Amino acid sequence: MSFNTLKHLIPVAWIKCCLLIGVAAFGLCGCSQDAPVSKSKMSKYGGTLHVGTETGFYGFDIFGPGKGGELNPSMATLNNLIQEPLFRLDLSGNIIPVLGLSAILSDNNRAWDIKLRQSVFFHDGTPFNADAVVLHWQRQLDPDNHFTGRKIFQAIQAVEKVDDYTVRFVLEFPWPPFLKLLSDESYLSVFIPSPRAVKEGTHNGAPVGTGPFKFFKDSPTDGFIVVKNHDYWQKGLPYLDKIIFRVLPDHQSRYASLIAGQMDVIYLDRGNLIQKADKAPSFFTHHAKGSGAEIVLINMRKPPLDDIRVRRALAFANYQKQEIKLAYGGILPFARHPLGEAFECVNDAYPEHDLEKARQLIADYGKPVIIGYLHSNTSRGKVIGELFQQLCKSIGVDLKLIPLPANGQIMRVLKRDFHLATWRILSVNDHGPQLYRSFHSKSPTNFTGYSSTLMDALLQSQRTEMGPEIRKEILCDIARLINKDVPILYRGGRRRYIAASEKVKNISDIAGLTVNMATAWIDSEKKSRIKTHKTVQKVVDSFDCPDPCKDFEDTDVIKAKILGTWKGMDDWGAKYKFIFKEDNTVRLHKTGRMKKTVPYEICSSKVYFQGRVKLVATPGTDKNKMEIQWKRDDIQGVVVFFKGD
Amino acid sequence: MIKLIAKKLLRLFFILIAVTAITFFMVNLLPGDAAYNIAGPDSTAEEIENIRKDLGLNENVVVRYLNWLFKVVKGDLGESLLARGLVSRAIVSRLPVTIELLVLSVLLSLMLAIPFGVICAYKPGSLIDKAVSSTAFGMMAVPVFVMGIALIYIFSIHLRWLPATGFSPISAGIFANIKSLLLPAFTIAMVEWVPLMRVLRSDMITTLQENYILMARSKGLPAPYILFRHALQPSSLTLITILGLQIGHLFGGSMIVETIFALPGIGRLLIGSIFGRDYAMVQGCILFTTIAYVIVNFAVDMLYAFLDPRIRKQMVDGHG
Numbered sequence: 001m002s003f004n005t006l007k008h009l010i011p012v013a014w015i016k017c018c019l020l021i022g023v024a025a026f027g028l029c030g031c032s033q034d035a036p037v038s039k040s041k042m043s044k045y046g047g048t049l050h051v052g053t054e055t056g057f058y059g060f061d062i063f064g065p066g067k068g069g070e071l072n073p074s075m076a077t078l079n080n081l082i083q084e085p086l087f088r089l090d091l092s093g094n095i096i097p098v099l100g101l102s103a104i105l106s107d108n109n110r111a112w113d114i115k116l117r118q119s120v121f122f123h124d125g126t127p128f129n130a131d132a133v134v135l136h137w138q139r140q141l142d143p144d145n146h147f148t149g150r151k152i153f154q155a156i157q158a159v160e161k162v163d164d165y166t167v168r169f170v171l172e173f174p175w176p177p178f179l180k181l182l183s184d185e186s187y188l189s190v191f192i193p194s195p196r197a198v199k200e201g202t203h204n205g206a207p208v209g210t211g212p213f214k215f216f217k218d219s220p221t222d223g224f225i226v227v228k229n230h231d232y233w234q235k236g237l238p239y240l241d242k243i244i245f246r247v248l249p250d251h252q253s254r255y256a257s258l259i260a261g262q263m264d265v266i267y268l269d270r271g272n273l274i275q276k277a278d279k280a281p282s283f284f285t286h287h288a289k290g291s292g293a294e295i296v297l298i299n300m301r302k303p304p305l306d307d308i309r310v311r312r313a314l315a316f317a318n319y320q321k322q323e324i325k326l327a328y329g330g331i332l333p334f335a336r337h338p339l340g341e342a343f344e345c346v347n348d349a350y351p352e353h354d355l356e357k358a359r360q361l362i363a364d365y366g367k368p369v370i371i372g373y374l375h376s377n378t379s380r381g382k383v384i385g386e387l388f389q390q391l392c393k394s395i396g397v398d399l400k401l402i403p404l405p406a407n408g409q410i411m412r413v414l415k416r417d418f419h420l421a422t423w424r425i426l427s428v429n430d431h432g433p434q435l436y437r438s439f440h441s442k443s444p445t446n447f448t449g450y451s452s453t454l455m456d457a458l459l460q461s462q463r464t465e466m467g468p469e470i471r472k473e474i475l476c477d478i479a480r481l482i483n484k485d486v487p488i489l490y491r492g493g494r495r496r497y498i499a500a501s502e503k504v505k506n507i508s509d510i511a512g513l514t515v516n517m518a519t520a521w522i523d524s525e526k527k528s529r530i531k532t533h534k535t536v537q538k539v540v541d542s543f544d545c546p547d548p549c550k551d552f553e554d555t556d557v558i559k560a561k562i563l564g565t566w567k568g569m570d571d572w573g574a575k576y577k578f579i580f581k582e583d584n585t586v587r588l589h590k591t592g593r594m595k596k597t598v599p600y601e602i603c604s605s606k607v608y609f610q611g612r613v614k615l616v617a618t619p620g621t622d623k624n625k626m627e628i629q630w631k632r633d634d635i636q637g638v639v640v641f642f643k644g645d
Numbered sequence: 646m647i648k649l650i651a652k653k654l655l656r657l658f659f660i661l662i663a664v665t666a667i668t669f670f671m672v673n674l675l676p677g678d679a680a681y682n683i684a685g686p687d688s689t690a691e692e693i694e695n696i697r698k699d700l701g702l703n704e705n706v707v708v709r710y711l712n713w714l715f716k717v718v719k720g721d722l723g724e725s726l727l728a729r730g731l732v733s734r735a736i737v738s739r740l741p742v743t744i745e746l747l748v749l750s751v752l753l754s755l756m757l758a759i760p761f762g763v764i765c766a767y768k769p770g771s772l773i774d775k776a777v778s779s780t781a782f783g784m785m786a787v788p789v790f791v792m793g794i795a796l797i798y799i800f801s802i803h804l805r806w807l808p809a810t811g812f813s814p815i816s817a818g819i820f821a822n823i824k825s826l827l828l829p830a831f832t833i834a835m836v837e838w839v840p841l842m843r844v845l846r847s848d849m850i851t852t853l854q855e856n857y858i859l860m861a862r863s864k865g866l867p868a869p870y871i872l873f874r875h876a877l878q879p880s881s882l883t884l885i886t887i888l889g890l891q892i893g894h895l896f897g898g899s900m901i902v903e904t905i906f907a908l909p910g911i912g913r914l915l916i917g918s919i920f921g922r923d924y925a926m927v928q929g930c931i932l933f934t935t936i937a938y939v940i941v942n943f944a945v946d947m948l949y950a951f952l953d954p955r956i957r958k959q960m961v962d963g964h965g
Contacts, residue, residue: 052810056917058727070685148684220738220909221814248810248907252794257907260801263810328924407677407922410686414693421684437687444689509888615809 013577014265018298043506047522048242051077052254052266056247057224060207061198062147062188069149069188070426074267076186078245082123083191083209086114086133087183088091088427091144093342095179099128099192099210109174109466116165120233122194123214130161136196137169149189151445152433155463167569174464176471177430184429185514212238212518239506239521258283258499264522265500265515271329277499286507286515287331290427290494291340292434294332295375296388297413297423298487301449304369305419309361310397311486313369314420315351316358316374317391323516324492327383332492334366335480338425338435341493345476349483350490358395370398374412374421384491413447420489423447432462432471435478450487485536518638543614543631561619562607566626569642576639578628580607586613617641653946657939662714664935665928669710672919672927678702679726679922700726713928722932723925725918732929735914742812742910746833746902749826749896751888753834754841758884761838762845763872766880769850777842785839793832793905800828810907829906833899835890844887848880855879878952885952889945893938 030104042531053074060079062069072080086100095103101115120128137159140147155175160168171178182190194208207215208234212511223246228238246263248254251270255277257263268274268285277283296318306312324332333341336350362369375385386399392399399420404412412418428434436459437443441451458478466470482488498515500507503523507515562580569575579587586600588611600609600617613632618624625642630636681688697703704712716723722732761781762877765774784792801809807828813821816925852858853876900912913931918926950957 070687142833146692148688148696151687220735220914221742221812223811246811246907247909249913250810250905250907253797253810253905253907256794256797256802257811260797260805260809262808404676405920407681409676409677409680410681411677413686414681414688414690422767427688434687444691445687 007545016495026472032075033284043239043521044524045521046241047239047524048244049240049265049504049517049520049522050263051243051246051517052247052257052263053245054247054249054251054254054267054269057218057245059204060135061193061204062149063145064204069147071186071188071514073186073514074245075515078224078226079188079191079207080185080211080514080516081243081518082207082211082215083193084184084211085183085190085192086116088185089180089183095183103179103314105625110171112171112178113162114167116167117233118165120210121231122196122210123208124194126194126196126208128192128210129164131164132192132195133167134159134161135198136192139198142190145365148395149187151437152187153189154433156176176462176464176466176468177432181428181433182431186426186428191320194517197619213243216242232242238518240517243517245609255499258501261501263501265517267497267502268497268499269331271331271337272447274331274497274499279578281520282502283499284502284504285497285499287495287497289333289337289340289342291343291429291431292425292427292494292496293335293338293340294491295335295338295423295425296489296491297421297448299418299420299447299449300451300487300490301416302419304367305366307365308485309365310369312351312395313358313365313395313484314392315486315489316354316361317395317397318351318388318489319353319391320490321353323384326387328382328492331497332495335490335493337476337483338488339431339461339479340427340477341495343431343472343475343496345479347480348476349480351483351486355394362396368398369396370400371419372400372402374402374404374409376409376422377405381422416447416449422491423488424494425488429474435459435475436463439478439482448487450485452481452485455481457487459500543616543629544608558605558607558619561623562617562626564643566628566641566643568628568639570639571636576641578641653939653943655954657943660939661932661935665714665932668929668931669713669924670706672922672924673706675919675922677922678785679924682727682921709924710790713925718930725926726923727918727921727926732925735926736911736929736933739909739914740912741814741910743896743912745822745826746830746910748790749823749830750833750895751892752901753830754838754891755888757834757838758841758845759877762842762884763849763877765842765846766849766853766876767868769846774846775843780943781839781842784835787835788846789832789836789899789901790905792835793829793902794834796828797905798958804890810905812908826908827828829899829902829908831894832902832905839886840887844883846878848883849876852876852880881952882949885945885948889942892939893934894940896934896937 005348016065021520051074055074055255057075057078058064060083084098086098087103088098089096090096092376097117099117099120101117103115105111105114106113114133116130116133122128122132137156138185139145140150140153141156141158155171155173155178156169158170159173160170162168169178169182181187184190191209193203197203197206197208201617205218211246212229212234214229216225216227218224223244225242225244227242228240230237248257248263248266251273252266254263254266255268255273258266258277268277274285298305298311298314300306300311324330324334336348337343337345339345349431373385373388375381381403385506386405389401409421413421413423425431425438426434437445439446439448439450439455440459441456458474458481462471462474462478465474496515498507505521505523507517507520516581533622559580563582564580566578566580567576568578574590577587579589580600584599584601585597586609587595588599588609589595590611596611598609598611600607602608605618607619611618613630615628615630617626617628626641626643627638629638629640666957678697679700680693680702683696684693694703701709701712713723722736724730725735746804761777765777768774787795797809800807808825809828811825813825815822849872858871858876861875866875896911898908900916902908903910903913904916911933915927915930915934917923918930
């Protein structure tokens, strides 16, 4: 099930309260002071959600975790519960208000006035206001702080307080992606922390925000625990009392924890496990459409890769579809450009897999091509390397594989000491700034050494073009030029998966790769992992013994029929042994699961008893065979039992 | 005895210097450092340089090692480069997991090794000896991660008796605590009991040929009494040696088992730190493991004296 199919389950308040305020280009809307949640009839309060993640949590201060405040998906999900940004993107890419209420662009397109939500408090009681926003941004913008994430928001020159609940973002130049980046929850920069917690230096380990959950504890043994914020500004939320995040690094055992019922939600990125979870009726898998792409950087400074024929030959040899299948188990979308699967560009000039064309280009080049390929030293990295090596071999290119750990690879790329290197284009709300940093000839992070006057001009114009349609077309032109000049190869798109137990409801998503658990609730009655039985032959009128039972005539006859041991096996291979005894009790035994004795009642030719589920036995004419029907919640089925030890 | 302890302590000091120095230089040989990890892929050379400067990574490796050593002498293991917390605190917080896992897995190993070792030694070459030996070697051949996943499948998914992952501290109840460690401990024990059983079997076969055992038999003492009362203790010296090595090794944490079962022990901390090039944390973990290793082996030496009066006499006489 994709996130989109859950759209109707999202509390409508987040979207409903929005009023369009005339910045149609960005779909921005304002929101009333109080944003009551329209509580679904079914939603329930209380309970603890257990979430299993692959990676740990390294801190919540912009100067804490490093990587310029860039968050990995599980970290972003957790952070979202504690801290909040000014705006968020909804599923359609519209900007919706969170701590900000409205954003108005100045006439010269170089300043945004943002109205802030009032009567909001941080978890430590500090009021949320313009001072908190200004302090947070000044820390990032101060050149003395050397904040590495500064380059993402480089167009922001200053952030000023206009009044207690209005702030002004002053831009160096008209910058169209401003609001989308301000809503990008993969950057810690956009979340407003408590000024007191920042000042006291405790925010990194014990974050304090305005979000629906409060930090409670972070310990290696108990996990990262957040508890409900009872004073949350969005009335009615959250539903859960507590969420516990545990780091479960091994994929197989993480999945096993979900099956065993230890975890309610897990992150998955192995194709076989995602497919398994997809097929299991007890779980729901969700995926968030990301943007960006898994790529291979081509160092265009180094011969023979400075020759377009060699680069295009590699692009034609590249068999993305096969790589997605072999290395990722088919779980990633096909990437035709770096702008994401939701971004459509007509005639994107993507070089389709064509070994014949590739051979021809290498033959035209006329010299031996020997190049190195830096890839991850994981098992997946090896598959990626070996597949491309085989493809290159078939076109006459000698590809030397260089498996390296992540930071060794980063080091080689940053030193420009590579031919080819696996890399990724991050999933972000707007790709303009990232493309500029990656492909502008003057950019210090242009690792491929790509240099094109046309590309520089396109990158420059997307930076300041305020018309959304024109800007979209410019971004597509950039994608086409990338596909034509081949500074990168594509290995797949980006997508994030989670699997959740069926009792977890309303995990709504947000744009990007983060999962919004603030609206989730647990259906406590849905503890059963019994799958829907597809072969129900007949259903008794009721699974409850009629009270009072009016029909006593055949009790002794029925009892004589059922006394003794009965064995059966359900459709999933679970074996049962029921021993009906003279004293009106039945010993229930399911292999490895259950062993208990319960009373049974005979009425109207049927035998009523209850183990974990409600059971009704109906002895037939065959004295050695009996059907026992079971029911739990709204699921029911039939198991045929045979008499004998 | 005091002379012996002093000698051991001096040896411990040199071992610590050697091990920590070798580790420090080896981790430095790995490509990339913590600065690349902190800065992330979208960084400039200048940003990397600034981070390296802040972390002191620009210094010569020998200078950095000596700086670290001087701090350690003062009792300061330093701060983690990545998690930004005290190394000592991180190690202490994970110590209960590692120690509990160690104790439980050693107990389970001994519970398997001693009875089977004794039975096999009592009737060497018999059907039971062959069956136990074949099973044991079969178990030893199974990789730990396969064993772990198989046990999770049986006991967590199929039978639902034990949790698949995670650790419940003692504060959550002793039953929950032991339950959370049973599968990982059993996974370790399934491999570790085999060498213990084999050495015990072999030593015991020799012991059972001694004259005093013959005497005991001729007195008509029952076989279990002879085996466990008279033969087991003198046959345990090699067993204790191997056990000491295993305990020392387990103090460093069982990385694979801790990863599969998501146990927050020293092993997982160490492996994460190596991947992140978190030198301070790696050094802290290695220092702890080395000290534990040496102490355990010292304890084993002392245990020899307890078990064998001849060795005790040698030690007291100063020949040990």
